[in-house]
Amino acid sequence: DAKTTQPPSMDCAEGRAANLPCNHSTISGNEYVYWYRQIHSQGPQYIIHGLKNNETNEMASLIITEDRKSSTLILPHATLRDTAVYYCIVRVNSGGSNYKLTFGKGTLLTVNP
Amino acid sequence: GAVVSQHPSRVICKSGTSVKIECRSLDFQATTMFWYRQFPKQSLMLMATSNEGSKATYEQGVEKDKFLINHASLTLSTLTVTSAHPEDSSFYICSAYTATAGNTIYFGEGSWLTVV
Numbered sequence: 570d571a572k573t574t575q576p577p578s579m580d581c582a583e584g585r586a587a588n589l590p591c592n593h594s595t596i597s598g599n600e601y602v603y604w605y606r607q608i609h610s611q612g613p614q615y616i617i618h619g620l621k622n623n624e625t626n627e628m629a630s631l632i633i634t635e636d637r638k639s640s641t642l643i644l645p646h647a648t649l650r651d652t653a654v655y656y657c658i659v660r661v662n663s664g665g666s667n668y669k670l671t672f673g674k675g676t677l678l679t680v681n682p
Numbered sequence: 683g684a685v686v687s688q689h690p691s692r693v694i695c696k697s698g699t700s701v702k703i704e705c706r707s708l709d710f711q712a713t714t715m716f717w718y719r720q721f722p723k724q725s726l727m728l729m730a731t732s733n734e735g736s737k738a739t740y741e742q743g744v745e746k747d748k749f750l751i752n753h754a755s756l757t758l759s760t761l762t763v764t765s766a767h768p769e770d771s772s773f774y775i776c777s778a779y780t781a782t783a784g785n786t787i788y789f790g791e792g793s794w795l796t797v798v
Contacts, residue, residue: 605789612688612775612789613726656725668779668787669716672726 573657578677581651587644589676591657594638599661602633603670604642606653606678613656613672616642647680654678684710686778688790695797700764703793705776711756712778716787717749720773732759766797 574592581587593602601620605613617624617631619640624631630643644651656675660668685708695701705715714733718726730746732738732753740746750762759778763770777789 603786607726610773610792610794612686612777612792615786615788618786668714668785669728669731670777670787671728672718674725 573659573673575655575657575673575676577674578679580679580681581644581647583649583680583682584646587647587651587678587680589642589644589655589657589678590639591642592639593657593659596637596659597661600659601661602631602637602640603658603660604629604631604655605658605670606651606655607675608650608653616655647678649680649682652678652680684708684778684780684786684788686712686776686788686790688774688776688793690793691791692794693796695766695795697767697797698765700762701766701795702760702762703774703776703795705759705761705778705790707757707778707780707788710778710780712759712780713756714779715753715759716777716779717751717759717761718775718777720775720792726775729761763795766795768797771795771797 601618603618604616607613619631633640654675654677658670687706689704717729720726729744730738730740732751734753734756738751753759775792777787779787
């Protein structure tokens with residue numbers, strides 16, 4: 570799987586949008602971009618994923634650049650509960666065992682009151 | 683999203699004993715499950731991949747005889763830490779793959795193991 574680069578930490582004010590960047594310049598054409606987050610002492614929580622089109626769900630929006638070499642996860646109205654480590658992962662989307670996710674260090678997002 | 687449950691959430695065991703952690707997919711059938719280990723302030727490290735009815739595939743450096751993984755059904759995988767040592771104390775997390783819901787992988791809540 571392609572490697573990703575994320576800033577180690579970010580801060581955001583409560584109620585404001587949190588924009589978390591991720592670089593994946595070596596992504597292959599068949600690799601998706603996945604975002605997970607991990608709140609302290611819990612298992613990772615799935616947020617969103619996409620291939621090339623922008624995606625939105627009830628939790629967040631995912632913006633993928635046209636060349637697919639980077640993406641941004643947007644939490645539109647951050648709350649204190651959104652404080653967590655956010656992981657950007659790229660992987661292929663087929664093949665059973667190939668689904669394994671390789672985690673980097675992620676971005677620690679701290680939402681401040 | 684789909685639900686993956688782990689049990690126990692916390693366990694303390696004595697050195698030299700074995701401890702089993704269960705991972706269940708509650709509302710879907712998981713053909714593939716993954717086991718991770720996470721030390722404090724570090725990222726998740728994949729230990730092994732298990733497919734229902736076949737032997738697990740271990741990542742490099744993970745002792746298969748120490749970390750026994752069984753995936754006997756489409757809803758249950760177990761990780762047994764044998765002859766536990768204090769350095770095995772860690773947060774163990776499982777995840778399960780489902781072909782539904784966009785081929786997404788869902789994670790359990792994690793299990794804290796403390797070996798004393």
